[in-house]
Amino acid sequence: MTKFNLQHVVESQQFDRELIDVVFSVASQMKEDLSGSGQLRYSLAGKIMASLFYEPSTRTRFSFECAMRRLGGSVITTENAREFSSASKGESLHDTTRIMNGYADIIVMRHNEAGSAEKAAQVSNIPIINAGDGAGQHPTQALLDLFTIQDCFQGIEGLNIAMVGDLKYGRTVRSLSYLLTKFDNVKLYFVAPTVCQMENDIKAYLDKYQVPWFEETDFEKVLPEVDCVYMTRIQKERFNVYEDYVEAAGKYILGPENVRLMKENAIIMHPLPRVDEIPPAVDDDPRAQYFEQAQNGLYIRMALLYLLLHR
Numbered sequence: 001m002t003k004f005n006l007q008h009v010v011e012s013q014q015f016d017r018e019l020i021d022v023v024f025s026v027a028s029q030m031k032e033d034l035s036g037s038g039q040l041r042y043s044l045a046g047k048i049m050a051s052l053f054y055e056p057s058t059r060t061r062f063s064f065e066c067a068m069r070r071l072g073g074s075v076i077t078t079e080n081a082r083e084f085s086s087a088s089k090g091e092s093l094h095d096t097t098r099i100m101n102g103y104a105d106i107i108v109m110r111h112n113e114a115g116s117a118e119k120a121a122q123v124s125n126i127p128i129i130n131a132g133d134g135a136g137q138h139p140t141q142a143l144l145d146l147f148t149i150q151d152c153f154q155g156i157e158g159l160n161i162a163m164v165g166d167l168k169y170g171r172t173v174r175s176l177s178y179l180l181t182k183f184d185n186v187k188l189y190f191v192a193p194t195v196c197q198m199e200n201d202i203k204a205y206l207d208k209y210q211v212p213w214f215e216e217t218d219f220e221k222v223l224p225e226v227d228c229v230y231m232t233r234i235q236k237e238r239f240n241v242y243e244d245y246v247e248a249a250g251k252y253i254l255g256p257e258n259v260r261l262m263k264e265n266a267i268i269m270h271p272l273p274r275v276d277e278i279p280p281a282v283d284d285d286p287r288a289q290y291f292e293q294a295q296n297g298l299y300i301r302m303a304l305l306y307l308l309l310h311r
């Protein structure tokens with residue numbers, strides 16, 4: 001536990017194998033405690049978490065707030081920081097962060113601009129957790145994704161993983177790609193419409209760590225090859241050109257007929273929310289793991305809050 005030496009959680013590259021193992025170990029204990037007696041071995045009683053969300057969220061915000069409350073801490077929050085904090089009067093992120101330093105012990109922040117969590121961390125004496133910064137990163141999502149994959153396969157090494165959909169603006173697939181470089185013999189397949197393919201910075205990072213990656217437009221060709229299909233939503237709100245969105249939307253849908261092409265023991269993941277890329281008819285397939293994935297977010301976020309506040 002003492003091996004956790006991060007002050008802030010801003011990007012996935014901060015995590016090496018040792019840190020990932022520490023987070024997973026505490027998250028597993030949180031899961032065990034909550035699934036068993038409900039009696040937790042860890043407590044954050046007396047600690048206050050500020051949740052500052054400038055963009056909408058269901059899973060990340062509620063799981064963080066639930067995590068803090070489950071651990072006995074308390075939460076101060078605003079419904080929509082862009083509208084209901086003094087950001088609407090022009091207050092800078094710098095000032096808001098400094099002010100929250102005087103009220104809370106930790107800040108969980110989602111922002112519409114990439115790089116905003118790093119900016120906040122630079123002026124914060126209390127931990128900042130990046131809960132998604134525009135098309136930048138979503139490191140806590142990547143940790144819960146990896147935790148889910150590890151839970152399903154008892155390891156990550158040697159897995160073939162397909163990332164499908166909006167890979168250009170998708171912060172979850174960006175953050176997960178960084179984490180996957182920590183594991184041997186992982187292969188990545190990128191399946192995306194032409195207008196939202198994976199960015200070159202991620203491809204260069206994968207090359208640097210000798211992680212093979214392939215771009216493929218034929219979804220049905222990839223499905224039988226992989227152990228994990230990670231679907232993503234085409235994020236209408238991130239496109240500057242509406243015609244690009246129209247070109248990308250609805251191109252890759254994982255319906256029951258496609259699921260039949262997958263390996264028996266493969267898994268289907270999605271950070272959610274979904275629109276039409278996985279129809280509800282797939283939900284009862286034993287390979288569908290997206291609801292368990294979202295549930296794992298609670299345990300990972302409990303672990304991160306605890307570790308950051310007990311360094």
Ligand code: CP
Nearest residue numbers: 057058059060271272
């Ligand atoms: N996966 C995820 O970040 O979901 P929310 O936008 O609902 O938080």
